[in-house]
Amino acid sequence: MDQQTVAQMRTVIAAGKRKDVIFAGLGMFALGVGILTFLTLFVDMAIDGVGRLNPDFFTNFPSRRAGQAGILSAWVGSILVMLVTALVAVPLGVASGIYLEEYASKHWINDVVEVNVTNLAGVPSIVYGLLALGLFVYQFGLGQSILTAGLTLALLILPVVIVATREAIKSIPGIIREGAYALGASKWQTVSDHILPYSTPGILTGVIIGLARAIGETAPVITIGALTFIAFLPPAPISAEPPFVNFDWLMSPFTVMPIQMFNWTSRPEAAFHQNAAAAGFVLVLMTLGMNALAIWLRYRLRKNIKW
Numbered sequence: 001m002d003q004q005t006v007a008q009m010r011t012v013i014a015a016g017k018r019k020d021v022i023f024a025g026l027g028m029f030a031l032g033v034g035i036l037t038f039l040t041l042f043v044d045m046a047i048d049g050v051g052r053l054n055p056d057f058f059t060n061f062p063s064r065r066a067g068q069a070g071i072l073s074a075w076v077g078s079i080l081v082m083l084v085t086a087l088v089a090v091p092l093g094v095a096s097g098i099y100l101e102e103y104a105s106k107h108w109i110n111d112v113v114e115v116n117v118t119n120l121a122g123v124p125s126i127v128y129g130l131l132a133l134g135l136f137v138y139q140f141g142l143g144q145s146i147l148t149a150g151l152t153l154a155l156l157i158l159p160v161v162i163v164a165t166r167e168a169i170k171s172i173p174g175i176i177r178e179g180a181y182a183l184g185a186s187k188w189q190t191v192s193d194h195i196l197p198y199s200t201p202g203i204l205t206g207v208i209i210g211l212a213r214a215i216g217e218t219a220p221v222i223t224i225g226a227l228t229f230i231a232f233l234p235p236a237p238i239s240a241e242p243p244f245v246n247f248d249w250l251m252s253p254f255t256v257m258p259i260q261m262f263n264w265t266s267r268p269e270a271a272f273h274q275n276a277a278a279a280g281f282v283l284v285l286m287t288l289g290m291n292a293l294a295i296w297l298r299y300r301l302r303k304n305i306k307w
Contacts, residue, residue: 042281042284045277045280045281045284046277046281048273048274048277048278049274049275049276049277049278049279049280049281050278050281051274051278052274052275052277052278053278053281053282056068056070057070057071057275057278058070058071058072058075059072060072061073061230061231061232062074062229062230062231062260062263063231066269066271066272066274066275067271069264069272069275071257071260071279071282072233073230073231073232073233073254073255073260074255074256074257074259074260074279075257075282076233076234077146077230077234077254077255077256077257078215078256078257078286080146080150080234080237080249080254081146081149081150081153081221081254081256082150082153082211082214082215083150084146084147084149084150084151084154084250085150085153085154085157085211085214086207086211087150088150088151088154089153089154089155089157089158089161089207089210090161090207092154092158092161093157093158093160093161093162093165093207093210094161094165094203094207096117096158096162096165097161097162097163097164097165097166097169097203098165098169098191098195098196100113100114100117100162100166101165101166101169101170102169102187102191102195103187117159117162117163118159118163120158120159121159121160121163124219125156125217125219125220126219126220126223128152128153128155128156128220129152129219129220129221129222129223129224130223131152131155132148132151132152132155132220132223132224133223133224133225136148136151136152136224137224137225142251143251144224144225144226144227144253144254145250145251145252145253145254146234146249146250146251146252146254147250147251148224149220149221149224149226149254149256152220152221152224153214153217153220153221156213156214156217156220157210157211157213157214160206160209160210160213161203161206161207161210163206164202164203164205164206164207164209164210165199165203165206167202167206168199168200168201168202168203168205168206169195169199171199171202172194172195172198172199176194176195176198177190177194177195180193180194200301201297201298201301201302202298204294204297204298204301205294205295205298207294208290208291208293208294208297209291209294211290212287212290212291215256215257215283215286215287215290216257216258216283216287217258218258218259218262221256221258221259222259222262226254226255226256226259227253227254227255227259228255228259228260228262228263229255229263230253230254230255234248234249234252234253234254235248235249235252236249237249257279257282257283257286258283260276260279261276261279261280261283264276264279
């Protein structure tokens with residue numbers, strides 16, 4: 001190889017390295033802008049609302065007096081709505097992802113389904129609220145209840161769970177399937193005993209991210225008629241008397257944290273704005289906690305997997 005060719009190769013390599021450095025710098029700049037923006041807003045919200053974070057704030061109902069108002073009905077409603085959302089979206093989404101990735105044949109109908117599932121992940125949340133208003137509230141007669149809100153948010157995050165499940169399954173090496181089939185395992189045994197356990201960390205991450213998105217949604221729950229002021233709690237899901245399980249809470253009126261914040265920010269008094277900042281601070285901590293839980297569970301599950 002002559003000197004001219006070597007020089008050209010070095011020039012090309014150097015140009016490629018410069019592009020890598022420029023791209024990495026732009027990526028770090030974009031990441032820094034995002035993190036700095038989030039920290040600025042988070043710190044500003046914390047400064048405004050930290051003075052209201054006391055036990056009474058979590059145990060009091062909303063009130064017309066800002067100093068006595070609390071988020072009891074809001075955080076209880078958020079937890080119950082998320083419970084319904086998780087119970088509906090997770091089994092259905094995981095099962096759908098497994099079917100599309102492992103069982104569905106190469107057919108144009110399945111291709112259409114896959115494209116639509118991917119597109120639904122980007123549909124604005126207000127569209128799901130309008131769909132739920134016509135379907136769950138009026139057509140099925142479920143009313144403005146916790147069940148309606150849970151089903152609405154389940155539809156919202158269902159495409160996210162399906163896509164996350166499929167991507168997690170795709171990341172499993174093909175040698176896992178081949179080894180299971182070589183030992184005589186059936187299709188279901190391969191999926192349930194090998195594919196699903198290995199893909200659980202990725203699936204779980206997608207589920208938690210979907211739930212973290214759902215807990216902060218406002219447009220769908222406003223559309224289906226969530227209350228902006230509620231001074232009572234739904235019936236407890238578990239009772240001390242037989243049959244010990246109560247489902248009346250599913251049909252109860254509700255409110256959630258974003259709705260409570262919306263109610264307070266719409267008032268002119270500065271004290272209510274402070275309450276909204278405190279509620280927002282709590283909501284962000286709940287979301288960060290869910291994401292931290294996902295990271296920890298993913299780490300624990302991957303640590304226990306032996307390839």
